[in-house]
Amino acid sequence: MSNTRQSTSGTGFRQERFCSSIEFERGLMANLVARRCSRLIRPEDRKLIWFLQLLSHQDGGLEKSVEDFIRFLPDQAQWNPEQL
Numbered sequence: 001m002s003n004t005r006q007s008t009s010g011t012g013f014r015q016e017r018f019c020s021s022i023e024f025e026r027g028l029m030a031n032l033v034a035r036r037c038s039r040l041i042r043p044e045d046r047k048l049i050w051f052l053q054l055l056s057h058q059d060g061g062l063e064k065s066v067e068d069f070i071r072f073l074p075d076q077a078q079w080n081p082e083q084l
Contacts, residue, residue, distance in 0.1 A: 027057035 033053040
C-alpha cells in the first residue's frame with residue numbers, strides 16, 4: 001500500500017496536516033488547538049486562539065462569526081467574504 005502523505009522536514013506546524021476537511025466543519029479540535037497554543041509565547045495570542053476554537057463549535061462555526069463581525073463592524077473589517 002502506497003502512502004501519498006508526505007511532509008518536508010523543517011516545515012512549520014500546520015493544523016490541516018493533522019485533520020481532514022470534515023473536522024474543520026465540526027469545529028477546531030481542542031487537542032490540535034492546545035498543540036498550536038503551546039508554541040505561542042504571548043498569553044493574549046493563546047486566549048485569542050482558544051476563543052476562535054470556542055466560536056468554531058458555535059452554531060454556524062467560524063464562518064458565521066466572521067460574517068457577523070463584518071456585518072456589525074464593517075469599518076473594522078477590511079476583508080472580502082468571497083475569499084472563503
